[in-house]
Amino acid sequence: MGPLTRSFEERLDALALLALRVGVGFGAGERLRLGGPLEAAPLVRRITALAYDFGATYVDVRYADAEIELARALHAHGETLDHYPSEQADLAYLVAARGDAVIRVSGADPDLMSRADPTRVQRMTRAAGRANRRARELGMRSFMPWTIVPSATPAWARKVFPGETDAMERLWHEIFTATRATAEDPVAAWEAHADGLDARARRLSAAGLAALHLRGPGTDLRIALCEGHVWEGASATAESDGRRIVANIPTEEVFTAPHARRVDGVVRATKPLSYDGQLIDGFSLTFEDGAVVDASAERGQAVLDGLLETDAGARRLGEVALVPHSSPIARSGRLFFNTLFDENAACHLALGDAYLTSVRGGLERPREDLGADGLNRSLVHVDFMVGSSELDVDGVHGDGTVVAVMRGGEWEMGALVP
Amino acid sequence: MGPLTRSFEERLDALALLALRVGVGFGAGERLRLGGPLEAAPLVRRITALAYDFGATYVDVRYADAEIELARALHAHGETLDHYPSEQADLAYLVAARGDAVIRVSGADPDLMSRADPTRVQRMTRAAGRANRRARELGMRSFMPWTIVPSATPAWARKVFPGETDAMERLWHEIFTATRATAEDPVAAWEAHADGLDARARRLSAAGLAALHLRGPGTDLRIALCEGHVWEGASATAESDGRRIVANIPTEEVFTAPHARRVDGVVRATKPLSYDGQLIDGFSLTFEDGAVVDASAERGQAVLDGLLETDAGARRLGEVALVPHSSPIARSGRLFFNTLFDENAACHLALGDAYLTSVRGGLERPREDLGADGLNRSLVHVDFMVGSSELDVDGVHGDGTVVAVMRGGEWEMGALVP
Numbered sequence: 073m074g075p076l077t078r079s080f081e082e083r084l085d086a087l088a089l090l091a092l093r094v095g096v097g098f099g100a101g102e103r104l105r106l107g108g109p110l111e112a113a114p115l116v117r118r119i120t121a122l123a124y125d126f127g128a129t130y131v132d133v134r135y136a137d138a139e140i141e142l143a144r145a146l147h148a149h150g151e152t153l154d155h156y157p158s159e160q161a162d163l164a165y166l167v168a169a170r171g172d173a174v175i176r177v178s179g180a181d182p183d184l185m186s187r188a189d190p191t192r193v194q195r196m197t198r199a200a201g202r203a204n205r206r207a208r209e210l211g212m213r214s215f216m217p218w219t220i221v222p223s224a225t226p227a228w229a230r231k232v233f234p235g236e237t238d239a240m241e242r243l244w245h246e247i248f249t250a251t252r253a254t255a256e257d258p259v260a261a262w263e264a265h266a267d268g269l270d271a272r273a274r275r276l277s278a279a280g281l282a283a284l285h286l287r288g289p290g291t292d293l294r295i296a297l298c299e300g301h302v303w304e305g306a307s308a309t310a311e312s313d314g315r316r317i318v319a320n321i322p323t324e325e326v327f328t329a330p331h332a333r334r335v336d337g338v339v340r341a342t343k344p345l346s347y348d349g350q351l352i353d354g355f356s357l358t359f360e361d362g363a364v365v366d367a368s369a370e371r372g373q374a375v376l377d378g379l380l381e382t383d384a385g386a387r388r389l390g391e392v393a394l395v396p397h398s399s400p401i402a403r404s405g406r407l408f409f410n411t412l413f414d415e416n417a418a419c420h421l422a423l424g425d426a427y428l429t430s431v432r433g434g435l436e437r438p439r440e441d442l443g444a445d446g447l448n449r450s451l452v453h454v455d456f457m458v459g460s461s462e463l464d465v466d467g468v469h470g471d472g473t474v475v476a477v478m479r480g481g482e483w484e485m486g487a488l489v490p
Numbered sequence: 491m492g493p494l495t496r497s498f499e500e501r502l503d504a505l506a507l508l509a510l511r512v513g514v515g516f517g518a519g520e521r522l523r524l525g526g527p528l529e530a531a532p533l534v535r536r537i538t539a540l541a542y543d544f545g546a547t548y549v550d551v552r553y554a555d556a557e558i559e560l561a562r563a564l565h566a567h568g569e570t571l572d573h574y575p576s577e578q579a580d581l582a583y584l585v586a587a588r589g590d591a592v593i594r595v596s597g598a599d600p601d602l603m604s605r606a607d608p609t610r611v612q613r614m615t616r617a618a619g620r621a622n623r624r625a626r627e628l629g630m631r632s633f634m635p636w637t638i639v640p641s642a643t644p645a646w647a648r649k650v651f652p653g654e655t656d657a658m659e660r661l662w663h664e665i666f667t668a669t670r671a672t673a674e675d676p677v678a679a680w681e682a683h684a685d686g687l688d689a690r691a692r693r694l695s696a697a698g699l700a701a702l703h704l705r706g707p708g709t710d711l712r713i714a715l716c717e718g719h720v721w722e723g724a725s726a727t728a729e730s731d732g733r734r735i736v737a738n739i740p741t742e743e744v745f746t747a748p749h750a751r752r753v754d755g756v757v758r759a760t761k762p763l764s765y766d767g768q769l770i771d772g773f774s775l776t777f778e779d780g781a782v783v784d785a786s787a788e789r790g791q792a793v794l795d796g797l798l799e800t801d802a803g804a805r806r807l808g809e810v811a812l813v814p815h816s817s818p819i820a821r822s823g824r825l826f827f828n829t830l831f832d833e834n835a836a837c838h839l840a841l842g843d844a845y846l847t848s849v850r851g852g853l854e855r856p857r858e859d860l861g862a863d864g865l866n867r868s869l870v871h872v873d874f875m876v877g878s879s880e881l882d883v884d885g886v887h888g889d890g891t892v893v894a895v896m897r898g899g900e901w902e903m904g905a906l907v908p
Contacts, residue, residue: 100567103575110528110553117557124565129573131562135528135553139535144549147542149518155547157521159584166577 080244086253087221088118090321092126094262095219096173097315100127105167107134108177112223115177132167138184138227138349145188145196153195161203168210171312174218181227182409185349194378197348201382201451212453213428213435217310217317222247222412231409250322250401250413266318269305272483273326276303279488281467283334284392284477286419288463290340290356295392295421296331299445300432303328311435322401324416327393329430331446333362335389342418343457346409350375355456363387364423379423385450391422391430397461397481411455419459419478424450498662504671505639506536508739510544512680513637514591515733518545523585525552526595530641533595550585556602556645556767563606563614571613579621586628589730592636599645600827603767612796615766619800619869630871631846631853635728635735640665640830649827668740668819668831684736687723690901691744694721697906699885701752702810702895704837706881708758708774713810713839714749717863718850721746729853740819742834745811747848749864751780753807760836761875764827768793773874781805782841797841803868809840809848815879815899829873837877837896842868 092098104123108116113135120131144153168174185193201208211218224243232246233239248254255261283296306323307316336359344353354370364387369376380387395402395418402417414420426448428434434442443449465478467488475487510516522541526534531553538549562571586592603611619626629636642661650664651657666672673679701714724741725734754777762771772788782805787794798805813820813836820835832838844866846852852860861867883896885906893905 101570110531113528113555113557117555117561120558121561121565124562124567124570127567127570129570130575131558132575132578133555133558135555137531137535137551137553139531140538140549140551143535143539144542147539149542149545152519152542152545152547157548157550159581160550163577163581 083248083253084115084118085122086258087115087248087251088122090251090253090258090262091119091175091219091221092122093259094266094318095221095321096175096217096317097310098123098126098128098173098217101129103129103167103172104131105134105172105174106131106177107136107175108223109180109225110135110137111225111227112177112179115221115223119175136180138180141196141349142184142188145185145192150192153192154199156199156203158203161207164204164207165210168207168216171216171310174211174216176218176220177223178220178410178412179223179225179228181225181349182231182346183349183351184227186351190350190374190378193348193350198382198451205451208451212425213311214308214317214319215311217312217315219317219319219321220412221321222251222410228410232406246404246406249404250416252322262318266306269323269326270307271305273303273305275485275488276326276328279467280469282470283468285466285468285474286339286458286463287466288340288458288460291338291458291463293335293337293339293359295389296334296446298329298331298426298431298447301328302430302432304427304429308429320412320416322412322416324399324401325393325395325420327391327430329426329447330389330392330421331362332385332388332390332426332448333446335359335362339421339458341456341458342460343407343414344371344409345454345456346411347375347379347454351409352376362389379452379454382424382452383450385448386424386452388423388448388450389421390424390426390448390450390453391455393420393422393455394465394478395419395459396478396483397459397463414457415455418457419463419465420455420457422453422455424448424452424454501666501671502533502536503540504676505533505666505669506540508669508671508676508680509537509593509637509639510540511677512684512736513639513739514593514635514735515728516541516544516546516591516635519547521547521585521590522549523552523590523592524549524595525554525593526641527598527643528553528555529643529645530595530597533639533641537593554598556598559614559767560602560606563603563610568610571610572617574617574621576621579625582622582625583628586625586634589634589728592629592634594636594638595641596638596828596830597641597643597646599643599767600649600764601767601769602645604769608768608792608796611766611768612800616800616869623869626869630843631729632726632735632737633729635730635733637735637737637739638830639739640669640828646828650824664822664824667822668834670740680736684724687741687744688725689723691721691723693903693906694744694746697885698887700888701886703884703886703892704757704876704881705884706758706876706878709756709876709881711753711755711757711777713807714752714864716747716749716844716849716865719746720848720850722845722847726847738830738834740830740834742817742819743811743813743838745809745848747844747865748807748810748839749780750803750806750808750844750866751864753777753780757839757876759874759876760878761825761832762789762827763872763874764829765793765797765872769827770794780807797870797872800842800870801868803866804842804870806841806866806868807839808842808844808866808868808871809873811838811873812883812896813837813877814896814901815877815881832875833873836875837881837883837899838873838875840871840873842866842870842872
């Protein structure tokens with residue numbers, strides 16, 4: 073095995089280590105639920121072996137085969153598309169509710185479902201969303217330790233590096249760089265990085281902004297923040313046992329919850345969005361009183377319409393996240409067609425469900441009270457990218473004072489107190 | 491796509507059709523639980539698409555990654571090896587108990603686990619066996635429609651055709667031939683074949699033999715048959731709704747249940763046995779009063795010992811099956827290191843659990859009564875091959891009369907009544 077190969081193996085091990093140690097803080101005597109695409113088997117196997125080295129009681133690996141989902145979308149009789157096996161949802165809830173760690177490996181073909189009828193895909197997605205509501209809610213409050221890590225796969229690599237014979241190697245290179253798997257001590261590098269993001273989040277929380285104002289080409293959007301909002305960085309606390317987790321590797325964002333009924337203006341997406349294996353591109357959303365009242369896409373209009381029609385909360389915002397345009401992933405200049413990457417290369421918003429941890433006391437207070445304070449609720453949570461080198465973000469205080477937060481896509485927080 | 495490729499695709503479709511139509515009699519509005527090795531994805535996807543074409547409500551695909559099992563055997567801390575996630579066993583039982591069709595694709599690496607410590611593998615196997623007892627019992631009585639079909643995989647192909655560059659193509663050729671996927675009308679070919687096996691089973695049942703006597707090189711074994719035994723051929727009846735199923739594709743055998751306490755003599759295996767990804771080869775078993783009292787293997791002694799020590803029933807026989815040496819699979823002259831193939835190329839016995847359908851009234855009568863009549867019970871059911879061109883099988887009537895059943899590995903049932 074030559075030095076290049078050895079280096080690849082070492083980096084794959086580093087990524088597995090990051091997923092377990094930094095991502096979910098995995099320790100002896102724990103169980104792990106691990107999912108990912110078939111084609112991510114090399115990383116899935118590394119994570120499994122390392123989890124057992126760490127003393128895992130059991131690693132339950134569930135591979136997802138996108139071709140199986142596509143086969144259903146293409147072949148199933150129409151009347152069956154709203155069915156989802158409740159026993160699978162019950163199992164997912166059971167393992168989450170007892171606090172098993174959950175790792176998802178991301179790397180699916182970004183437009184696998186492009187051959188399928190969007191309305192059929194939506195029915196499948198909604199049925200799965202409804203069935204998995206309880207498990208998803210545990211994830212949205214980080215009850216159990218969970219994280220998402222990337223793996224290169226041939227279909228994804230072809231999409232990012234079309235026509236290039238070394239597409240897989242190049243995508244792995246981007247992944248290892250973005251996840252800091254190339255660092256001398258990847259865990260230490262992550263702790264320093266997460267500390268930096270967490271400090272920025274604390275500073276933004278302390279500023280107590282009432283709203284943000286986003287301005288850029290095609291974008292002029294005023295986003296009031298949820299009452300009692302809290303900015304979060306890389307780290308979260310797993311409610312089950314209080315451990316520190318990092319739910320996305322990589323992550324470059326700080327984020328909080330918009331007020332679901334106080335968003336007005338227009339926003340233009342700056343990158344395509346892969347949703348359910350279907351691409352939505354060149355799209356703009358117009359908001360009134362928090363709800364999308366107009367949505368137009370150059371590609372994927374039906375997919376976008378279907379997403380917005382999922383439920384009442386799907387037309388409202390559940391997250392606003394700030395990422396500098398100089399983030400390592402953005403510097404690569406690549407479009408990844410994968411939310412885990414693209415959302416960490418650009419400021420983004422999410423349609424749908426808000427994280428309970430985005431507001432003070434969100435885990436303890438009744439959901440109805442949180443809703444009254446503006447926290448959005450939905451079966452979906454779909455991030456879309458709005459950042460660029462031309463995006464300015466103002467912070468607006470309760471008294472109407474405006475302070476710069478980002479200029480030209482970069483942090484400019486000097487005027488923020490403290 | 492050239493003609494050769496098209497032909498491969500057509501045969502893969504034929505095999506998927508056989509699994510669904512002949513194997514489990516699949517129809518509209520049903521659910522399917524489908525499992526197989528990662529490397530069998532092409533066939534798994536075909537079966538899935540065709541099941542949806544047939545009106546499946548949902549196909550739950552669960553890929554097995556042998557590398558994940560191996561990772562556990564190599565890396566897990568010793569005290570964790572007896573753990574099996576009960577929620578997975580509960581799920582398997584639930585879907586079997588409601589009568590969902592189950593298809594398993596067979597094709598794992600026959601000696602993947604050879605690098606692992608056999609005692610560690612046994613602990614994993616036993617924990618899984620104990621946890622899955624209820625689901626397994628439903629399978630052993632064919633409560634739900636179920637079948638096993640083969641798929642070529644690279645590791646299996648390398649084992650059967652070592653050092654040959656076209657190993658996969660050659661193994662697929664053997665699979666398509668053995669499964670009759672090459673027939674003009676594969677379903678009709680299977681119905682004719684199954685009818686033939688079923689007729690032979692009826693004839694053997696009608697003969698009402700008390701015992702069999704197997705003689706060959708290294709083998710001299712007297713096997714009393716269970717009281718009220720019934721010979722079965724290719725077809726079984728799913729208890730859940732009475733449909734006809736064929737639980738193994740291919741199948742060439744007729745089989746029934748030995749008397750668990752009335753087997754005496756010695757038997758020498760004629761082919762290696764792949765058990766739990768570990769090979770046992772060159773082995774002989776000595777029986778007294780139905781129990782193995784001596785077992786010696788040229789390879790895999792520890793694996794064999796571990797198997798026999800699983801529980802009390804693991805040392806006794808649960809099945810005797812007769813297969814002519816001229817069966818299509820035997821004619822290939824190949825050793826497949828896969829029980830689905832090798833057991834259909836040779837007479838075989840199984841250590842462990844007996845099928846309830848191997849005795850009259852087996853599904854209705856209390857298990858204790860069946861045990862008193864000689865029906866064996868165990869957590870395992872492991873077939874091993876004893877047939878060859880040199881095997882003679884006598885039938886022994888209750889009055890001591892001896893009639894020929896097989897001579898030189900071929901049927902010779904002329905003296906049997908009727």
